[in-house]
Amino acid sequence: MIEGREHLCNDCGQCTAYCPVGAAIHNGILAADLEKTSMPSSSASKTIIQALKQRRSYRSFSSQPVKQSDLEKILEVVGYAPSGGNNRFLRLIITKPETTKKFLELIAQWFDGDCRTDPVYGKRYASKIDSILERYRAGQDPILRNAPSVVFSVGPKTAVWGSVESGINLTYFNLVAETMNIGCCFAGYATAAAKRSWEVRELLGIKEDEECFSAMCFGYKTIRAQRIPTRRLVEFKTV
Ligand SMILES: Cc1cc2nc3c(=O)[nH]c(=O)nc-3n(C[C@H](O)[C@H](O)[C@H](O)COP(=O)(O)O)c2cc1C
Structure with missing residues (x-):
């Protein structure tokens, strides 16, 4: 920390992460006492890349709610997602099965x-609303896919990076969940309803x-993807 600029500290802990001799102290904890990092081996790197490619939007859930202990493991990692200025303005709301039903x-x-007359979603969903409602009334669930739970990322309406950070948080959630046989599916309809209704x-x-920036259904998987569908290379140019 440069003397006189302490007020600029955003409490991110980078000082302890990079201190070569473990001398820095953050939140009262000596760098030397923190969990150590490791260089991923090339086989670990392959596993991580494979995991990223085989994440799928998942839509066939067990009705069993995700165990609190599994949820806690996921949420612990979500806490490590990047956040503008390390502000961490967002919070998550997670539904229990009875709330999901309501x-x-x-x-x-x-x-x-x-929704039908909503200036944004009225038009966007116009061609879908009636068929969604028809399927819903026939006992299907084209909206939440019978997921036992939905996680909502919520924060102050004024949070400038709210949508971006929500996407990152829920992506972290999704990726950790995948390692625990928990499938996730971003939920556009759920997000829209939580913004408007x-x-x-x-x-x-x-x-x-507050604003709901993003939502995602999740639950234990009942089926396992066998293959990874192809995706076109993301368009890019170097300038
Ligand atoms: C912001 C966002 C909203 C989405 N909303 C829904 C949704 O309401 N219902 C649904 O079944 N899938 C939804 N999806 C999943 C996409 O349809 C899915 O990501 C896309 O088809 C690609 O498939 P993949 O995620 O398996 O690669 C959403 C995805 C995103 C990123």
């Missing part, structure tokens, strides 16, 4: 009501000055 009913109500916001406890 939530689904409220999304259907929203689809059949205010007051009934949904009340159910989830989203405050008036």
Whole structure:
């Protein structure tokens, strides 16, 4: 820390991460006492790359809710996701199966009501609403895919990087979950309803000055992907 610039510290702990002799202290913990990093071996590197490629949007869940201990393992890692200025403005709301069920009913109500005239989602979902509602009324779940739980990333409406950070947080969540036979699927309809429907916001406890930036269904898997579908190379140019 440069003397006189202590007020610029964002509490990220980089000083302890890089101190070559483990002399720095952060939050009262000596660098030398922190968990050590390691260089991934080439086989670990292959495993990580394989895991990234074989993540799939998952849509066939066991009804069994994810165990608290598994959830805690996932959330511990989500805490390591990058956050602008290390601000960590966001919080997660996670539904239990009974709340997920109520939530689904409220999304259907929203689809059949205010969504139709919503300036953004009315147009976006116009061609889908009736077929979604038809399937929902026939006992299917094209919205949450019968997931036992949904995780919402929520934060102050004023959080400039809220959408970006939510995407990163939930991607971390998704990737760790995959290692535990837990599948995830980003949930656009759920996000839209949690942005717009007051009934949904009340159910989830989203405050008036908060925004729901992103949502994702998750639960234990019942089937396993056998192959990795191809993806085109992301367009890029060097400048
Ligand atoms: C922001 C976002 C919203 C999404 N919303 C939904 C959704 O509401 N329902 C759904 O089944 N899949 C949803 N998906 C999953 C995409 O359809 C999926 O990522 C895409 O088909 C590619 O498949 P993959 O993730 O298995 O590679 C969403 C994905 C993202 C990133």
